[in-house]
Amino acid sequence: MKNRIFYRTVAINGLDIFYREAGRKDQPTLLLLHGFPSSSHMFRDLIRELSDSFHLVAPDYPGFGQSSAPDVKEFNYTFENLSIIIERFIDELQLNNIILYMQDYGGPVGMRIAVRRPGLFRALVIQNANAYAEGLGSLLQPLTQYAQQPDGENEKAVRFFLSLDATKWQYLHGAGDPATVNPDSYITDQYYLDRPGNDTIQLALFRDYQHNYPKYSEWQQYFRTSLPDTLVLWGKNDAMFIAAGAEAYRKDLPGAEIVQIDGGHCLLEEHHQYVAELIHRFIYDRKTSNAL
Structure with missing residues (x-):
C-alpha cells in the first residue's frame, strides 16, 4: 500500500527549506538530493513507488523549488554552503539509517557531507552524478569557460x-521514448528558473562548479576508505554527464552495482518504476554488510 506524500517546511539557518516526505520512519531512510535545473519535484514518482517500503525525504536547496531563495548578496550560493544547509537539515530532522540518493548537483552536495561524516550514510545510490573526470561531457565546456572567465x-x-x-533539452535529449516524458516537468522547472533574481543564483552556482573538480580526489578517497555499498544508475545517453562516468566508479568501488539505462540526464521521468525496483532489490535483497 502506497503511503501519502507530505509537503513540509523546516527552518534551517534562517531559511525555509521545503521537503517532501513519505513512508514510515522505522523503515530505511532514502534521502533524495536533486540536480539542476530541478527540485524535489523530480522525485515525485519515485517517492510514490517506494513509499510503502522506505522513509523518503527530498529537500529543495536554497534557491530551488519551494525553499527560500535569498538574493546572492544575502546568501553565498556555493556547493559548500548548500551542503552545510542540507547537513543541518539532516540533523534537524534527526535522520539516520540513511541511503543517500544523488543526482547531478546532488553529487557535490551529498559527497561533501559524506566526506565530513563518513558514518552517516549506510549506502549510496548515484544517478548521473560525477565523481570522476571521465564523466564530464564536452557540452559542459561553456560552463567551465564561464567559471574560469566570467x-x-x-x-x-x-x-x-x-x-x-535548454531545460526541455535536458529532459528530452537521450530519452528512450520522449513521448513518455511529462512536459509538466520541464515547465515546472522553468517556472522556478524564471523567477526574478533566480538567474543570478544559478549563475553563482555555475561559477562555483569548478570547485567541485578538485574535490574528486577526496571523494574517491572516501570510497576507498569507507567502501559504502553503492548502486550506480546512469542514463547512458546523457550528453553532459556521459556513461564513462558511471563505469569509473569501479576504480574505487569494485563491488558497486552499475546499471546503464536507455535514458538521458533526467532518467526518472521515463524509468522511475524500474529505478524503484532496482533500489528495493539493492537494499532488501542484496547481501551487503548493511543489509536489514
Whole structure:
C-alpha cells in the first residue's frame, strides 16, 4: 500500500527549506538530493513507488523549488554552503539509517557531507552524478569557460542553460521514448528558473562548479576508505554527464552495482518504476554488510 506524500517546511539557518516526505520512519531512510535545473519535484514518482517500503525525504536547496531563495548578496550560493544547509537539515530532522540518493548537483552536495561524516550514510545510490573526470561531457565546456572567465561573452553563452529550450533539452535529449516524458516537468522547472533574481543564483552556482573538480580526489578517497555499498544508475545517453562516468566508479568501488539505462540526464521521468525496483532489490535483497 502506497503511503501519502507530505509537503513540509523546516527552518534551517534562517531559511525555509521545503521537503517532501513519505513512508514510515522505522523503515530505511532514502534521502533524495536533486540536480539542476530541478527540485524535489523530480522525485515525485519515485517517492510514490517506494513509499510503502522506505522513509523518503527530498529537500529543495536554497534557491530551488519551494525553499527560500535569498538574493546572492544575502546568501553565498556555493556547493559548500548548500551542503552545510542540507547537513543541518539532516540533523534537524534527526535522520539516520540513511541511503543517500544523488543526482547531478546532488553529487557535490551529498559527497561533501559524506566526506565530513563518513558514518552517516549506510549506502549510496548515484544517478548521473560525477565523481570522476571521465564523466564530464564536452557540452559542459561553456560552463567551465564561464567559471574560469566570467565575462559578458561567456555569461551570455551559459545563460542559454537557463532558457526553456535548454531545460526541455535536458529532459528530452537521450530519452528512450520522449513521448513518455511529462512536459509538466520541464515547465515546472522553468517556472522556478524564471523567477526574478533566480538567474543570478544559478549563475553563482555555475561559477562555483569548478570547485567541485578538485574535490574528486577526496571523494574517491572516501570510497576507498569507507567502501559504502553503492548502486550506480546512469542514463547512458546523457550528453553532459556521459556513461564513462558511471563505469569509473569501479576504480574505487569494485563491488558497486552499475546499471546503464536507455535514458538521458533526467532518467526518472521515463524509468522511475524500474529505478524503484532496482533500489528495493539493492537494499532488501542484496547481501551487503548493511543489509536489514
